[in-house]
Amino acid sequence: MGLRERKKQATRRALQDAAVRLTLERGLEKVTVEEIAAEADVSTRTFFNYFATKEEALLGDVPGTPDEEARREFVVGGPTGDFVEDLITVLITSLVSTDDLATRREHMRLRKQLMEREPQLVRGVLARFHNVETELAAAIAERTGASPEDDHPLLVAAAAMAVMRHTMRRLHFSETEETADVRAKIQAAFRHLGEAYGPYASTD
Amino acid sequence: MGLRERKKQATRRALQDAAVRLTLERGLEKVTVEEIAAEADVSTRTFFNYFATKEEALLGDVPGTPDEEARREFVVGGPTGDFVEDLITVLITSLVSTDDLATRREHMRLRKQLMEREPQLVRGVLARFHNVETELAAAIAERTGASPEDDHPLLVAAAAMAVMRHTMRRLHFSETEETADVRAKIQAAFRHLGEAYGPYASTD
DNA sequence: AAAATTATTGCATGGTCTGCAAAGATTGAC
DNA sequence: GTCAATCTTTGCAGACCATGCAATAATTTT
Numbered sequence: 001m002g003l004r005e006r007k008k009q010a011t012r013r014a015l016q017d018a019a020v021r022l023t024l025e026r027g028l029e030k031v032t033v034e035e036i037a038a039e040a041d042v043s044t045r046t047f048f049n050y051f052a053t054k055e056e057a058l059l060g061d062v063p064g065t066p067d068e069e070a071r072r073e074f075v076v077g078g079p080t081g082d083f084v085e086d087l088i089t090v091l092i093t094s095l096v097s098t099d100d101l102a103t104r105r106e107h108m109r110l111r112k113q114l115m116e117r118e119p120q121l122v123r124g125v126l127a128r129f130h131n132v133e134t135e136l137a138a139a140i141a142e143r144t145g146a147s148p149e150d151d152h153p154l155l156v157a158a159a160a161m162a163v164m165r166h167t168m169r170r171l172h173f174s175e176t177e178e179t180a181d182v183r184a185k186i187q188a189a190f191r192h193l194g195e196a197y198g199p200y201a202s203t204d
Numbered sequence: 205m206g207l208r209e210r211k212k213q214a215t216r217r218a219l220q221d222a223a224v225r226l227t228l229e230r231g232l233e234k235v236t237v238e239e240i241a242a243e244a245d246v247s248t249r250t251f252f253n254y255f256a257t258k259e260e261a262l263l264g265d266v267p268g269t270p271d272e273e274a275r276r277e278f279v280v281g282g283p284t285g286d287f288v289e290d291l292i293t294v295l296i297t298s299l300v301s302t303d304d305l306a307t308r309r310e311h312m313r314l315r316k317q318l319m320e321r322e323p324q325l326v327r328g329v330l331a332r333f334h335n336v337e338t339e340l341a342a343a344i345a346e347r348t349g350a351s352p353e354d355d356h357p358l359l360v361a362a363a364a365m366a367v368m369r370h371t372m373r374r375l376h377f378s379e380t381e382e383t384a385d386v387r388a389k390i391q392a393a394f395r396h397l398g399e400a401y402g403p404y405a406s407t408d
Numbered sequence: 409a410a411a412a413t414t415a416t417t418g419c420a421t422g423g424t425c426t427g428c429a430a431a432g433a434t435t436g437a438c
Numbered sequence: 439g440t441c442a443a444t445c446t447t448t449g450c451a452g453a454c455c456a457t458g459c460a461a462t463a464a465t466t467t468t
Contacts, residue, residue, distance in 0.1 A: 198402020
């Protein structure tokens with residue numbers, strides 16, 4: 001990776017960090033883009049070369065779209081053959097993304113603090129979950145061979161994202177929390193979901 | 205209702221209608237609050253006495269919070285005793301609101317057009333569904349007697365709202381669509397949900 | 409008809425975000 | 439190392455959104 005690219009990454013992170021730090025200190029309304037940019041030693045105009053909105057700088061990159069390789073494996077029926085287990089696998093990749101675990105954890109913890117301090121930001125997170133939901137529905141349709149006008153996959157994806165949102169809420173992102181714990185919590189949520197609404201399906 | 209109140213209602217509707225009409229004609233970015241206000245024969249400043257944002261004028265009032273009476277009945281275990289059926293009943297009241305059916309249908313149809321034309325507006329709708337979700341979770345917790353730290357109701361509510369969102373997407377709001385049809389579609393969605401995830405709950 | 413209440417309006421202001429063109433930094437070729 | 443090509447940063451002007459405040463206008467109450 002060349003110098004140019006490295007500098008861009010650094011600027012991006014500096015802007016994100018400044019945005020998060022200042023917002024946690026003073027609150028969203030009390031921080032201007034101008035101040036964030038100054039903190040990162042770039043002009044206000046440059047801020048908008050990196051992020052379309054102030055909110056975008058705060059939310060970071062997750063939840064991003066699922067990992068492409070995991071998605072392909074899911075579509076062809078893998079890795080285990082069990083629908084829900086494979087769904088969980090592909091979803092986890094969209095949440096934990098590429099960074100190392102410690103960094104990611106710290107990001108998540110900060111974002112959680114941000115949500116509590118500034119509930120307006122929840123809107124943006126919901127929008128991102130919605131995007132993932134749409135892509136997930138397409139993957140489910142591919143895997144199950146549903147016809148394009150069948151909207152069943154959309155519903156299944158929507159419920160799955162509800163589970164993911166719920167699980168995210170429950171995680172505390174501490175050092176003792178392992179990847180396996182995350183999976184276990186998602187599994188528990190899917191099981192609860194099945195218990196709550198499964199019986200209704202059996203009703204005539 | 206006095207003259208003052210009637211005028212306010214009229215102004216509110218005029219602003220909403222103007223906002224929707226202009227946006228469908230030209231697109232959201234090509235319509236300013238100034239133009240909307242002019243169309244409704246009030247000052248720009250007055251627009252903001254009625255709506256906090258341009259988006260708010262476009263989205264109208266739904267989905268609003270569930271009807272208070274329906275909520276109370278749900279909490280005490282009514283009206284039928286079947287959890288999902290009663291859930292549907294209370295949810296329907298939060299969607300169809302108070303207006304007469306024909307007016308409401310027209311509103312819904314326009315809003316659906318708006319969503320297609322301006323996907324940015326979906327964010328706002330998602331935020332509203334999220335609010336309903338929170339209140340719904342509280343109602344579910346009350347009905348089932350769950351303890352305050354139990355987050356099961358949140359998950360059940362999230363899934364229920366996923367079903368509602370999905371059903372809203374599917375409705376076409378035509379004249380031939382009866383209230384009974386709406387309920388049938390919600391029921392079908394809940395059944396599909398149960399079929400998709402119910403089996404997973406039975407897995408060891 | 410006067411007084412009290414509430415709504416509308418204009419004005420000033422601060423903030424977000426965009427387009428554009430000039431200046432500055434990095435890259436790759438030679 | 440120099441030069442040209444490419445990409446990034448920056449300043450500036452400008453449109454628009456949104457808020458606070460104080461004056462004016464309309465309605466309601468007495």
